[in-house]
Amino acid sequence: MTNEYRLSSGGQINRSESISFKFNGKTLYGYKGDTLASALLANGIHLVGRSFKYHRPRGILTSGVEEPNALVQIIKDKGKTDPNLRATQIEIYEGLNTTSQNSWPSVNFDLGSINNLFSPIIPAGFYYKTFMWPANLWENVYEYFIRKAAGLGKSPTKKDPDIYDHCYYHCEVLIVGAGPAGLVAAKTAINSGKKVLLVDERPNFGGNLNFSNKDYNKINQLAPLEWIKKTCLELQKNKNIKILSRTSVAAYHNYNYLIMIQNLTDHLPDKDKKEKIRQRLWKVRAKKVILATGSIERPMIFDCNDRPGIMLSSAVRKYANTYSVKCGNNISIFTNNDDAYETAITLHNKGVKVKSIIDIREKSDGTLPKKCNELGIKIHWKSAVIYTEGYKKINKIHVMRLSKDNTNVVGNKLKIDCDLLCVSGGYTPAVHLFTQSGGKLDYNEKKHYFFPKKNTLSQISVGSCNGTFGLKNIILEAQEKTREFLDIKETEQFNVLESEGGVFENIWLIPSSKISGKTKSFVDYQNDSTANDIKLALREGFKSIEHVKRYTTTGMATDQGKISNMHALGIISEITNTKLGELGTTTFRPPYSPITFGALVGRNVGQFFDITRKTPMHDWQEKNNAKFEDVGQWKRAWYYPSGNENMYDAVQRESKAARTKAGILDASTLGKIDIQGSDASEFLNRVYTNAWSKLAIGKCRYGLMLNEDGMVYDDGVTTRLSENHYIMTTTTGGAATVMGKLEDFLQTEWPELKVYLTSVTDHFATVSVCGPHSKKILEKVTQNIDYSDSNFPHMSFKNGLVDKIKCRVMRISFTGELSYEINVQANYGQSVWEKCMAAGKEYGITPYGTEAMHLLRAEKGFIIVGQETDGTVTPVDLQMDWIVSKKKYDFIGKRSLYRSDTMREDRKQYVGLLTNDPKEILEEGAQIVAEVKNKPPMDMIGHVTSSYYSPNLNKSIALAVVKNGKKLKGKKLYVPMPNKTIEVIVSDTIFLDKEGKRLNA
């Protein structure tokens, strides 16, 4: 193995465990403990991708979650792949196979880089400006090329084979982040006796302290790593605390509700992943939350600041100390603060040549710059890097002195050779979770960052995410604030050694010797937006930060601008001469870092995705070849094909049999509500449009229920079982909402009514038998019922028995045929069904499904709520004036029927339609016009709601709603279709047996 950039000793990697992995097809080696990024850098590989718009070569910039460039795809088995992963977070394992994203055909030879030559023509808003018209090219042309060229990873093509978990968790204190602040907070919190949860997204705790220089940072006389180790051991021994690593908080919602994602197996070799849960989604309710999320180092914004080999100073220090990797051999550093000098000293001590430090400040009195001076490292004060050279890797920097006010560069241009440029623009507090939770920020004009100001939740921020810097300050603040927050008395003494720091100075956009507009100073690396793009957006009149963000797409990539946001804001504030605090920030939205769909869905896949409801007769239907349709959560028998029959033929046969012999339908899914109480009749009077007080015991009545706006809401038959006892049926889909609505009115509007509602939908099975032979079949199946018309007329009910089983039989009809519904306790449903089948055999009883039911009722012109109605249809529109009581003082929706709009004569009204050609079947949903034009647009006056071929009438029939339809009977209208126009005649809605003779056949 080569690893020519691996230092000979040190680091937290396990050198005895060599690991092979693939990157872009090439086999490479690293060590256990490496990330993909550290292993690539150890092999001298910086170039990992191409930029989004210009396809410029891009390298690894950071060492963590904020990485904008090093996005890779993990290739697994065929069709199984994970896109958009940050190389800086992937822990390598034996067999890991990765490729660059965003480069085609390869990262070293990239066709898209031709965009770079034409970059002046891809300014901000380019996509909006260019691809606006013609709109239809979007689908076929633009999107295809943009997607291919942008290359934001590939989606897997196969079902995800991994297992994901969800877990609810409650704790008294949640600490997010286990850097120095989080560890001190945890150490303090465990003394409270409270149940504590400590999480960190990284595999190792300690945060940036992990790779701090031990000569300049000590806690209680211990070197950083020793203190971290000791502290973690102490915490692990405590029973009050639960500790989770590789666990990232994705979202922080109100009421201290947090969503966390824990990686359980992503870092393991494939053989160890098998049968294990891959990721767990935690839903945490915490009484109190301590945010210790740290800070993110900023780059510097100058011309060509995006070349591979330009990296954040803290990242280079981490690669050297944690992974024992030197990111270059000849290093320059560009900084505005003292922290970068620690990187210089660290590298120097490891024998890596640090050639020069370019510092925008006049001077610094800090301990670290002094030390660098002693070490003989050349420091260029009051200077800036203004340009870089090198295509696939940096090889030169151009340095000039800054003018007094930092707005210009002056003097001679100095060219310095280097193979690595560390940049450090200071640190930005990671306030993402704080703002997600509703926290408001304030801006520190001196230190140039936003920090947490106010939050109404039980929450504190400690450490650098709170804008507190310097190890000593961080530790003391974490301890003091936690103590106060949790009301803890006893405290531990911390003795912290740290370097004395100089003052930080800030320039948002480094000046250039070139004329403005000729520079490529990248602000957002992932979305390829430059300082010039922001300037252009401002010139074009965008003022709000949210608008500039969208127009330039700055901060809108998968990293949500973790690196770019502050500079974008800074540049806007400078150009518009607005104070940054007044400009405000853009909104950070969950998730903090991208999460998998698998984790979000958890175990709710396949049959567990949604509840499936089956009727008691389901098994019989399945055995008898029923095809099912989903009606809400219900599986309803749709039709029963016999032999090779298709759906059309089956439905025709079933519909014919129901009218000529006997049909049997499973109506168990209809909603059933048991209504009892001395005010039940009055209650029904108020919820239905028709009158109920005079309904005799033992009688059934059809009712129509409206919304308060007068629109049809539900319908069904209600039966009076005894004086104060009714059973209401609702539509299948409306069962739950009708129940809810009735409960609402009873509890809030009419609490004086003595009425009790019970949903009994699942308690009864309903077998509906119809057709001329239905009475004979019922007589065979049930006992104790006299079926004579005089004793048991249409719209009435009888109690009876099926052998020993109690049943209620209703003589009601949705088909227009003589028809009975047998209701029995649900678990007897299938046996009663089978009895009916046996008894009906000699009469040719035929099971029919929902499709034939729909056809049969359409022949009779009966509406289906939700098919003929859509929330804009009144009973008058349906020509059902007969069911609306004029006498009743009030009912839900009554007043709305007399609004000027609902009284309009030319509303869309319910009509029948017949085609000239009886074989022609209209399409449901087809639009209807009175006048045909050559091409759209045409005035649409209605649409087809139901359409069938009627086997009983031997012609096609359709139902529709048409503007002014009541007055159009006999008139000719048109249904324009893509390749023809169909003529229709407006007809009555009842196509069969207008007189209703069949009900008594």
Next chain:
Amino acid sequence: MFIIKCPYCGERDHSEFSYGGEAHLIRPKQPTELSDDQWAEYLFMRKNIKGLQYERWNHSHGCRRWFNAARDTSNDKIHSVYKIGEKSSK
């Protein structure tokens, strides 16, 4: 993502409840005597306040009782919950 204190059951997760819009709208006792405008006022017009709003909630996956809550819509803080027919303490 709230925690709501049902006056009958106590503190429960938001997901057990459903929202029922503005509270204290009184259904007119004599709707037929109202003008179209007056009826529309009751039927359609809602305050949609930014700040403290009195609203109806139903513990639909619990006791199924309706109750009222005083919620600040700007930060979702619930200041009080009270039974139908009662007055808010805030």
